[in-house]
Amino acid sequence: MLEVLAVLLEAFTAQEQPHGWAIVKATRRSGPTVYDALDRLEDAGWVTARWEDPLPGTVKARRRFYTLTPTARAEAMALVGEMRQARSVLGSNPLPGTA
Template identity: 55%
Template structure:
């Protein structure tokens, strides 16, 4: 799976949240992912770290004014490699979660993932 050693239920939960954010053309921060997945912070951030190490997501710190009354948030977004990989994984493991198909279809994703033609 393109750098992911194991796929856990929390990984699938986080990927679902990231795909929904991608479909809405938004970035999503860790707290919002925790709320969407009903998972604890350490679990979510461990998954985010693994996804970032695998190149499936990228994170960026928000810009805040020096007098901001809250800490900066780190926003996450699927990468060009992460979008088809997340779609393919969710289609395989959670087909009900994938409500729409990407324009190039899942057959192309299977070819990208496995190298089969």
């Protein structure tokens, strides 16, 4: 969950909107883990999602882009900060964006 938050936070700062699979790749976690986290964050109102604008005249499936809500940003920053600190003590599994 925190890895997903970290990726969304990075994206928020860079004013980007990653789609689900981009988050899976960035976190290097399995699909079900990441999508479960996204579902929970969306249910809690921390994350909003929007569909890709379909190209006119195509039947291609649309991607879905996820963004952290501004209100959740402060809490996410605190949580990710805490986790980075704990992990720097443990020295393991750095969160995305800390390298």
